[in-house]
Amino acid sequence: MKLIIAIINNDDCPSVLSELTRDGFSVTKLSTSGGFLRAGNSTLLVGVEEDKLDSALDIIRRFSSRRTQMIQTSPAYPAEFFVTMPVEVNVGGATIFVIDVEQFIKY
Numbered sequence: 694m695k696l697i698i699a700i701i702n703n704d705d706c707p708s709v710l711s712e713l714t715r716d717g718f719s720v721t722k723l724s725t726s727g728g729f730l731r732a733g734n735s736t737l738l739v740g741v742e743e744d745k746l747d748s749a750l751d752i753i754r755r756f757s758s759r760r761t762q763m764i765q766t767s768p769a770y771p772a773e774f775f776v777t778m779p780v781e782v783n784v785g786g787a788t789i790f791v792i793d794v795e796q797f798i799k800y
C-alpha cells in the first residue's frame with residue numbers, strides 16, 4: 694500500500710476530492726498553508742493499493758494541473774487616475790509525495 698500526500702491549490706480541491714471519491718478512493722483533506730507564501734492550500738492524504746496508484750495520481754494531475762490565469766492588477770496606492778492592467782499569473786499545480794505504508798490498521 695502507498696500513501697499519497699498531495700498539496701494542492703484550494704480552488705482545485707473540490708474537483709479533485711469529488712473525482713477521487715467518485716472513483717472509490719478514500720481521502721482525508723487537511724487545511725494547510727505554505728511556508729513560503731503563508732497562503733492557504735489543501736493537503737490530501739490518500740491511502741491506495743499499489744495497482745491503483747497511477748489512477749489516483751492521474752486524477753490529481755488532471756484536476757490540479759498548473760495553468761495560467763489573467764488577473765487585474767490594482768494600484769499600490771490610491772490615485773485619481775489609474776489604469777488596471779491584466780497580468781498573467783500561474784495558478785494550480787500539485788506537490789506530491791508517495792510513501793510506502795508499513796501497516797494499514799482500522800479499529
Ligand code: 2BA
Nearest residue numbers: 700701725726727728729730731732734785786787788789
Ligand atoms: P510550489 O513549489 O508549487 O509549492 C506549493 C506548495 O507546496 C508550497 O507552498 C508548500 O506548501 C508545498 N510544498 C512544496 N514543496 C514542498 C516540500 N519539498 N516539502 C513540503 N511542502 C512543500 P509555499 O511554501 O507557500 O510555496 C508557494 C510557491 O512559492 C512554491 O510553489 C514555489 O513556486 C515558491 N517557493 C517556495 N519556497 C520558495 C523559496 N524558498 N524561494 C523561492 N520560491 C519559493
